[in-house]
Amino acid sequence: MHEFFRKLQHIDRRWIYLVLLIGLVTTLYVGWPVKPEVIPYVQNLYDAVEAAPAAEKDQQLILVGCTFSASTMPENGNQLRALLRHLMLRGKRFAIIAIAEPQGAQFGADIAGTLAEEYGYEYGKDWISFGYKPGTLAFFTAFVNNIPGNVPKDGLRGEPITGYEIMDGIRTIRDISLVIEDTSTASILSWITFVQGKYRIKLGYTCTGVMVAEAIPFLDSGQLVGMLPGMKGAADYEKLVDELEAQALRGGEKKTPYDPSTMPLMKNSARRLMFTQGVAHIIIIAFIVLGNVGYFLSRRRRHPAKEASHD
Amino acid sequence: MTEQEPRDPVPGAALENEARFWPVILLGAMALLIGIGILMHYNEGAKAQWVPLLGVLMTLGIFSVLYKENPVFRFLEHILVGLATGFGVLFIWFNYLEPNWYLAMMPNAAAQAGEPHGQWWLIFALLLALMFYTVYFPKLSWMNRFLIGVMMGWSAGFAFQGFVSVVAPQLRTSFKPPVTGYDLMQGQAAEHIHQQMNNIQIGPVWFHPFALIFIVVLLCTMAYFFFSVEHRTKWIRQPANAGRYFIMIALGAIFGTTVMGRITLLIGRLDFLKNTFADWWQALVK
Numbered sequence: 049m050h051e052f053f054r055k056l057q058h059i060d061r062r063w064i065y066l067v068l069l070i071g072l073v074t075t076l077y078v079g080w081p082v083k084p085e086v087i088p089y090v091q092n093l094y095d096a097v098e099a100a101p102a103a104e105k106d107q108q109l110i111l112v113g114c115t116f117s118a119s120t121m122p123e124n125g126n127q128l129r130a131l132l133r134h135l136m137l138r139g140k141r142f143a144i145i146a147i148a149e150p151q152g153a154q155f156g157a158d159i160a161g162t163l164a165e166e167y168g169y170e171y172g173k174d175w176i177s178f179g180y181k182p183g184t185l186a187f188f189t190a191f192v193n194n195i196p197g198n199v200p201k202d203g204l205r206g207e208p209i210t211g212y213e214i215m216d217g218i219r220t221i222r223d224i225s226l227v228i229e230d231t232s233t234a235s236i237l238s239w240i241t242f243v244q245g246k247y248r249i250k251l252g253y254t255c256t257g258v259m260v261a262e263a264i265p266f267l268d269s270g271q272l273v274g275m276l277p278g279m280k281g282a283a284d285y286e287k288l289v290d291e292l293e294a295q296a297l298r299g300g301e302k303k304t305p306y307d308p309s310t311m312p313l314m315k316n317s318a319r320r321l322m323f324t325q326g327v328a329h330i331i332i333i334a335f336i337v338l339g340n341v342g343y344f345l346s347r348r349r350r351h352p353a354k355e356a357s358h359d
Numbered sequence: 360m361t362e363q364e365p366r367d368p369v370p371g372a373a374l375e376n377e378a379r380f381w382p383v384i385l386l387g388a389m390a391l392l393i394g395i396g397i398l399m400h401y402n403e404g405a406k407a408q409w410v411p412l413l414g415v416l417m418t419l420g421i422f423s424v425l426y427k428e429n430p431v432f433r434f435l436e437h438i439l440v441g442l443a444t445g446f447g448v449l450f451i452w453f454n455y456l457e458p459n460w461y462l463a464m465m466p467n468a469a470a471q472a473g474e475p476h477g478q479w480w481l482i483f484a485l486l487l488a489l490m491f492y493t494v495y496f497p498k499l500s501w502m503n504r505f506l507i508g509v510m511m512g513w514s515a516g517f518a519f520q521g522f523v524s525v526v527a528p529q530l531r532t533s534f535k536p537p538v539t540g541y542d543l544m545q546g547q548a549a550e551h552i553h554q555q556m557n558n559i560q561i562g563p564v565w566f567h568p569f570a571l572i573f574i575v576v577l578l579c580t581m582a583y584f585f586f587s588v589e590h591r592t593k594w595i596r597q598p599a600n601a602g603r604y605f606i607m608i609a610l611g612a613i614f615g616t617t618v619m620g621r622i623t624l625l626i627g628r629l630d631f632l633k634n635t636f637a638d639w640w641q642a643l644v645k
Contacts, residue, residue: 062425065425073629076626150451261613268529269529271529315634316630332622
């Protein structure tokens with residue numbers, strides 16, 4: 049029995065990987081989209097997007113930062129997809145920009161381009177890519193005062209930015225009604241330091257799970273209007289957007305529901321992947337409990353009298 | 360599978376004991392990858408077939424480290440780092456440096472019509488950048504120190520601005536009265552926020568329980584880092600002890616979200632494998 053308790057604490061990590069792998073693969077096949085309880089930060093970002101004036105008559109844009117690379121696509125990619133679907137359902141005009149992460153320019157344009165076909169968005173009129181820009185201090189300070197001067201050409205076609213209809217009336221950061229930074233880096237600090245703090249621009253944040261805890265103080269202080277924390281945030285936001293889309297379908301404004309499998313590299317919805325995520329957490333918690341039970345039982349066996357006196 | 364394997368007695372000994380044919384095999388694999396890359400560049404059809412296959416092979420190769428450290432994993436790890444770096448360098452050159460610096464510096468012939476050109480003084484940017492490398496020449500290394508000094512001063516100035524922009528609003532909002540004689544949320548979406556914050560109205564007085572929790576946690580955590588007074592008396596020791604637990608809770612939350620993030624990345628890769636295998640299966644049964 050003692051041997052059993054001892055082994056319980058020293059399970060080869062590869063068994064844990066194997067159990068996790070079986071659990072994840074199984075649920076990827078048999079899982080279903082969860083209906084998550086939307087957390088307040090996500091709801092706040094959703095409300096901020098709803099309130100942001102970015103229609104053609106408003107002469108303002110929403111700026112979406114795509115500062116992520118291939119390594120965090122499951123989190124940042126799903127967040128971006130949910131966010132852009134919301135913008136497109138509401139007819140909000142937007143620009144995407146990749147600050148300090150070259151791959152983000154490509155991924156952002158791919159996701160926006162695929163969704164634009166589905167939602168009937170026209171490049172240059174309803175959305176535009178500012179491409180990649182180095183996230184230096186010099187860029188931020190220049191960009192906020194003169195957007196066309198610092199983005200002379202668009203990121204997709206390489207044509208003069210001022211030639212696009214969407215850029216009419218867009219001169220400085222004051223013409224941006226909301227900035228949403230979708231990132232796996234510390235770029236949000238640059239936005240807070242050089243843009244939000246100085247110009248009081250509304251700033252949203254969609255980040256990887258690792259970065260969530262550090263961002264909470266910025267939400268509390270109002271420096272961020274809302275946040276999508278990791279895959280959970282993407283799933284919550286997707287639920288809100290799906291509800292909005294259901295309304296549009298009922299009202300006849302949209303003909304067919306969005307099919308996530310049309311998106312290369314992200315063929316499953318975040319809500320469905322969140323089911324798998326939940327199963328992974330349960331497996332990990334089970335192993336933690338198992339290890340601790342083994343620890344306490346083996347300790348009790350080693351020091352029965354001491355443990356009994358504690359009781 | 361067995362229990363945890365004993366560590367190598369000498370770090371790197373495992374690498375030395377590896378079979379000598381591995382470098383040859385991996386060099387061959389790299390040559391093959393370069394060949395496939397060239398083929399994909401000129402043939403869109405080949406690209407559609409090779410990209411998923413390469414993705415699957417690379418993913419499985421990287422996952423192989425979960426079983427055991429091996430040369431294939433290290434090879435793919437280096438490929439990944441090299442690709443990301445190479446992509447970044449080329450992307451920055453063609454999308455930023457070439458149009459904004461190189462072509463702008465060149466004479467009229469090199470630039471397209473209407474583009475900035477002939478700004479020869481931009482060459483000084485290169486000369487300044489090269490000064491960083493004077494660190495390798497002792498007699499000229501003062502140039503390097505000059506540049507570093509300028510950059511440090513510049514960064515310090517903006518760090519101060521950053522401190523004001525980033526921390527000052529948080530200092531302001533840390534003043535949260537737990538009891539008020541008026542509605543703190545007046546003028547905002549009061550009902551929603553009151554519900555979120557569990558604010559309680561008792562007659563003319565508003566009680567803010569989260570504000571009270573915030574103040575207790577803030578003071579206890581600060582007490583833990585307050586070393587000007589020795590932690591001997593209970594007035595400082597007990598809050599500091601509580602502060603330690605609060606810090607541990609915060610670190611636990613950070614660890615929890617980190618695990619969530621990492622598992623998400625694993626799920627993303629497994630989803631990619633599942634979808635690719637499903638596509639291949641469909642192609643086979645057609």
